[in-house]
Amino acid sequence: MKNTKVVLNQRPEGALKESDMVLVEETLPALEDGEVLLEVEHLSVDAFIRTTFDEGAFHGTADLGQPIMALGTARVVDSRFDGLNQGDAVFGPMGAQTHAKLPGAMLQKLDESELPARSFLGVLGLATGMTAYAGMTWVAEVSEGDTVVVSAAAGAVGSCACQVAKNLGARVIGIAGGPAKVDYLVNEIGCDAAIDYKAGDLEGQLSAAAPDGVDVFFDNVGGEILDTLLLHINERARVVICGAVSQYERTGDVRGPSNYLKIPEKNASMLGFTVMRFAEQYPEIQSGITDWVLSGKLKLPEQVENGIDQFPRALTLLFSGGHMGKLLVAP
Template sequence: MKSKNLKVILTSRPVGEATSECFSIIEEDLTALSPGEVRIANESLSVDAAIRTMLRGEGFHMQMGIGDTIFAGGVGRIVESTVDGWDVGRAVRGPLGAQSFAALSTEHLELIEESNLPLSVNLGILGGSTGVTAWIGVKKVARPNPGDLFVVSAAAGAVGSIAGQIAQKEGAKVIGIAGGKRKISHLLNDLKFEAAIDYKSEDVRAKLAELAPNGVNGFFDNVGGDILDAVLENLALRSRVTICGAVSQYNDMDHVQGPSSYLKLAERQSAMEGFAYFHYPEFIKPAEEELRQWLHEGSIKLAEEVIDGIEKFPEALAFMFSGGNLGKLLVKVR
């Protein structure tokens, strides 16, 4: 086993975009484990939009201090252990951080059931911030009915693409909003969505009015800003808007652009509700079980975009906010 740990730390708080100048890559010696800890050789790390909100110093999500290792959920294998039952070689999932090795108490970790699937599915389809979020958001918050026109923003991203597929399983007709020809092709040809709108080259308001002349019945929003307003302008009567995220706003949380068309909710007798998956702890296990079943059946899929090297983690975060990734964005450590 290597004796050095390579990790990404926060060196300054971003103003606007989180550029590479806000981070440093440092190497340090591995220290001895404390009782109750295991050491994990990290394999894959999840790059999530919420990480940007953790760099501010204050906010809803946990915050990182200057000099802290950048937070990241991850999967890896135990290479050293002080705990019975947590044997070397076992796969684990947890808040491993943007580093090559993590030393953590087992109370913060989950042992992963071995299968013929790659470990990364535990960050994607089976991950709390991805598949479980989509499952809870669609089935317990949005609750689409068969035949509904159901819109998903950031539909080619990790949460959006799974949310759209789950809405299809509920009998809804899904319209995905994404940016660029590659993503639109993925939504139409791979995920078989009813329709897709390229926000980079099309007028979202006008296209929605064309695709849904009687309005849309549900909206699963991951973007906020202008996209949220465009859908609010096209609501059907008694529709439901579900706020999962607002990636367009995370670079300037002190000046969040609220929906200027919110009065459409009153005009259309509609409702808007936000959520996070951990607000529904009683549904996490059922979500994981059904997602795992669909995964083994092959009835749900999630593309992966993988960037190699822990030193590329800041680059991966910037890539996500440029709208570059298709599906789940991961950093492969080893």
């Protein structure tokens, strides 16, 4: 079976370039006992992938010449693993490639009866909807009447996080780059207000959108946005560090928040989390999300780029802000 894979060509210096990745063709060897041959249907384009291009990465460092790490859904073409048969839909660590030969034990068989398989990368995705659900519910502990601000709000995690907070009874303000994203947040995602950080005067826009201050800041960006938000937190506010996409392409040290003294002054807390902390609650999270999706209370628009050759460009879009909702590649 022929496979086309995207491999790391060179370690990026600062901003990611498409030329940091390159396409390689190969022929996959025959299956061994316990293995499954897969045709990849959708790949999840996630911010964490960029972090694996650096030495000492939290999620593991990508080797030069190896397929780039990516979660995906696939169809079983051939199986030498009990429990998976030709035609089954599965989720797993596919890697950025058209086909994969993986141990069946690494794969999760998907139930496509309620939602399509690609939903397990988006609204039901571990690094997307499930992250937003767990972070907003159990880390931010959002409750009725809270004023919640979400950064990178028009992205995958952010779009879900805004809606989870709304469903928990909060007033929600999204921050994103550009007028089209502001429109998307208010008119599609249901935010009560949205801020265009690229238009400047974040401080003034925030004062206008949240005149009574902020109870929860769900941060995906870090840097200047986190610093500005800290100036607006209320007594007992929760600042939740979900990610820091502004820092993933840095050339020097990570920039920490200089306004962190607002935390003790406001008796506030700053908490980080990874979705893996909630492994025991995964079934509960998936069933909660499915109920909301089926009752129309949660949606995640998808932007699908077609062709494995589009994967390098798609990954750069995460940092240039060129997508809304969940970004997928259909190889």
